[in-house]
Amino acid sequence: MAERALFISPQAEIPAEVRALDLRELHGDVLIEVKYSSCNYKDAMVIQPGNRIARRDPLIGGVDLAGVIVDPGSSGRPVGASVIVHGYDLGVAHHGGFATAARVDSSWLVDLPVGMSLRQSMEIGTAGFTAFASLKALEHAGITPDDGELLVTGATGGVGSAAVVLGAAAGYQVVASSGKATASTYLGDLGAARIIGRDEISDLPQRVLGSTRYAGAIDCVGGATLSQILRSLNYGGCVAASGLTGGSNLETTVYPFIVRGVTLAGIDVVQMPMTKRQQLWNDLATTDLTALCAMATMTVNLDQLIEALSALHRSEITGRILVEL
Ligand SMILES: NC(=O)c1ccc[n+]([C@@H]2O[C@H](COP(=O)([O-])OP(=O)(O)OC[C@H]3O[C@@H](n4cnc5c(N)ncnc54)[C@H](OP(=O)(O)O)[C@@H]3O)[C@@H](O)[C@H]2O)c1
Numbered sequence: 001m002a003e004r005a006l007f008i009s010p011q012a013e014i015p016a017e018v019r020a021l022d023l024r025e026l027h028g029d030v031l032i033e034v035k036y037s038s039c040n041y042k043d044a045m046v047i048q049p050g051n052r053i054a055r056r057d058p059l060i061g062g063v064d065l066a067g068v069i070v071d072p073g074s075s076g077r078p079v080g081a082s083v084i085v086h087g088y089d090l091g092v093a094h095h096g097g098f099a100t101a102a103r104v105d106s107s108w109l110v111d112l113p114v115g116m117s118l119r120q121s122m123e124i125g126t127a128g129f130t131a132f133a134s135l136k137a138l139e140h141a142g143i144t145p146d147d148g149e150l151l152v153t154g155a156t157g158g159v160g161s162a163a164v165v166l167g168a169a170a171g172y173q174v175v176a177s178s179g180k181a182t183a184s185t186y187l188g189d190l191g192a193a194r195i196i197g198r199d200e201i202s203d204l205p206q207r208v209l210g211s212t213r214y215a216g217a218i219d220c221v222g223g224a225t226l227s228q229i230l231r232s233l234n235y236g237g238c239v240a241a242s243g244l245t246g247g248s249n250l251e252t253t254v255y256p257f258i259v260r261g262v263t264l265a266g267i268d269v270v271q272m273p274m275t276k277r278q279q280l281w282n283d284l285a286t287t288d289l290t291a292l293c294a295m296a297t298m299t300v301n302l303d304q305l306i307e308a309l310s311a312l313h314r315s316e317i318t319g320r321i322l323v324e325l
Contacts, residue, residue: 005099006305007058008047016047016309018302021060021099028094028103029073032083035118037062037097038125038296039305039321040158041245044313046091047306055093061309062323063090064126065097066118075106082112084281086126087270098305100325110278113285120289121281123296123322127158130269132284134159134218134240135166137265141216141238145171148215148234149194151201153177154245155187156318159220161295164190167218169288175214177201177225179315186318190295198246202228208255216240223247230256230264242267245315296320 003021023031042063046053054061064086069077077083085108090096094104112121124132138150150167154160155176167174168191176192177200184195198221202210210231217229220243229239230252241264256262269277297319300308308321 003100004302005060005095006062006302008054008061009058010046010049010051010054011057015049016061016306018305021101023101026095026101026103028105030069030075030104030106030109031071031073032065032067032085032102032104033070034065034067034097034099034102034325036066036122036325037323038064038122038127039308039312039323040064040126041243041312043091043098044309047309048313053092055089059091060095060099061091062097062099063087063092064122065090065102066112066121067102070101073106075109077109077111082118084110084112084121086110086129087272098302098323107274110274110281113282116281116285116289119322120293123293123320124162124284124289125158125320126269127320128162128292128295129280129284130159130220130242130267131162131166131218133269133272133280134163134242134267135170136280137240137267138216138218138238141263141265142236143216143238145173149173149175149213151175151177151214151217151229151232152192153201153217153219153221153225153229154243155192155195156180156183157220157245158320159218159242161190161319162292163218164192165291165295168192169291172216180318183318190291198225201225202232208253209259212237212260219243221246223249224251227251230262233260233262235260236262238263238265240265240267296322298322299324301325
């Protein structure tokens with residue numbers, strides 16, 4: 001079968017197009033037949049004309065993938081082994097998962113956990129994995145559902161939707177913050193106990209600290225939203241911060257930290273060490289994946305991908321987009 005891929009050239013007149021893939025264009029000792037990928041915020045950014053996220057030209061997009069090994073290289077895995085790859089340079093500086101085939105470095109391979117299918121792994125994808133890592137960071141900071149409500153921002157997006165599902169499953173009263181007025185049924189179905197607007201996170205703007213409202217927060221929005229969260233956490237609270245859809249600048253005072261003992265936990269799954277990465281995927285596979293996978297509300301093929309990524313960039317998507325190769 002002819003191999004195909006979504007090639008991206010941000011500086012070109014046509015910044016993204018699907019065309020035939022010559023396997024000699026790929027680099028890395030392990031060859032994978034890609035079965036699934038997914039659409040993430042970074043994928044939507046990388047097809048924007050003139051963006052500086054793509055670090056090779058042309059670039060095959062796709063920051064995550066799941067598939068089976070065709071050539072194991074030096075990985076020590078057998079031909080046919082099921083693997084997940086996400087992060088590192090994938091889909092940014094190294095050809096990614098929006099292709100029927102991919103080559104990667106053997107050190108990037110996550111073994112598909114027992115109890116999880118390839119399809120499920122990409123229904124969860126980078127976004128779901130990030131939400132899981134965020135929840136674990138709160139657990140690590142000693143936050144429990146008995147401490148109070150869990151705030152999730154960007155709640156209709158990939159990370160946010162997964163955080164609502166995982167938070168509710170862990171027993172939290174989840175407060176979902178969203179800019180989409182029509183999302184309340186969707187968020188309620190995911191398990192949110194309460195839904196608030198993007199602007200309703202904090203109060204007492206004239207004071208350095210707001211009222212204490214939340215025991216913990218999973219934030220993928222950043223910017224002013226993260227500043228407000230820091231002012232609103234209970235004593236000893238923790239926010240797991242992973243994203244910047246609302247902005248990359250963070251204005252804060254030291255008061256949340258020195259008066260309320262608040263923790264700001266940074267979440268990075270791109271360079272996360274492999275031992276922790278594999279362990280978290282294994283842990284995820286022991287949970288009930290039904291609701292988490294159901295958040296993949298849309299499935300697209302390579303030819304439908306550019307339109308899907310554009311809709312994601314316009315913040316029109318609720319839930320996750322699975323890519324079937
Ligand atoms: N640190 C890591 O390792 C890591 C891993 C994965 C993702 N991320 C980051 O996490 C963020 C979310 O990724 P994703 O894949 O979940 O993206 P996504 O599916 O596009 O969701 C982002 C959500 O953010 C909200 N949003 C969008 N524009 C906003 C704005 N201007 N102000 C406030 N909220 C806004 C929207 O939710 P509502 O409409 O519901 O408000 C949107 O659905 C991105 O910044 C991504 O780069 C980081």
